[in-house]
Amino acid sequence: MSHPRDHLVCWLRDAHAMERQSEQMLRAQATRLERDPKLAGALGEHLEQTLAQRELLEECLRRLDAEPSALKDAAGRLDAGAQSLATLAVADEPVKAAIACLAFEQMEVATYTVLFAAAHQAGDIQCQRMFDRLLHEEQAMADWLRGSLPGLVQAYLARDAAADRGVTAQSMAPGAAQPPRRPADSSTPPPDGERPRPHG
Numbered sequence: 001m002s003h004p005r006d007h008l009v010c011w012l013r014d015a016h017a018m019e020r021q022s023e024q025m026l027r028a029q030a031t032r033l034e035r036d037p038k039l040a041g042a043l044g045e046h047l048e049q050t051l052a053q054r055e056l057l058e059e060c061l062r063r064l065d066a067e068p069s070a071l072k073d074a075a076g077r078l079d080a081g082a083q084s085l086a087t088l089a090v091a092d093e094p095v096k097a098a099i100a101c102l103a104f105e106q107m108e109v110a111t112y113t114v115l116f117a118a119a120h121q122a123g124d125i126q127c128q129r130m131f132d133r134l135l136h137e138e139q140a141m142a143d144w145l146r147g148s149l150p151g152l153v154q155a156y157l158a159r160d161a162a163a164d165r166g167v168t169a170q171s172m173a174p175g176a177a178q179p180p181r182r183p184a185d186s187s188t189p190p191p192d193g194e195r196p197r198p199h200g
């Protein structure tokens, strides 16, 4: 692999695998974040963008690579980093999920920065323009996510506190049996089924 174009094709395949991971992650998140409609909506919109990005990468791969197997190879690839981030991002806890989503977007920003430079080195203006566009899309999503984190944390903590108060009010109701206070490390699920787990 000596020509810049060969490296470009190789990194392009990795980016294609990354976008497939992104797609899976965003789909999973959309169904888990119904309590954060703003975040769920933004991730849903980014899913549409991600599908379009994947198509652009496929067009680019078809144009650059003479071998018909290129796309098949790309589909089989799974970047380890992308996989672990995507796994973390389907965590039940929305704050952890948001951290992983932001980390994933930053990885996409890095990937398209590299691809833009590689396309420049290979003298491929068409690719360069496309990577510049994708870079800006990922950067916009990363910026939006970063900006939404404080509000997400605030809403999460407010829900958590409200759930705590709900449990206390229930236990103090007249005639209600006084449940024993759960130890902090109890593995028994909370009675209201609402409170997020503190671990995992």
Ligand code: MG
Binding pocket: 019, 022, 050, 053, 108, 138
């Ligand atoms: Mg993307």
Ligand code: FE
Binding pocket: 022, 046, 050, 105, 108, 138, 141
């Ligand atoms: Fe993205």
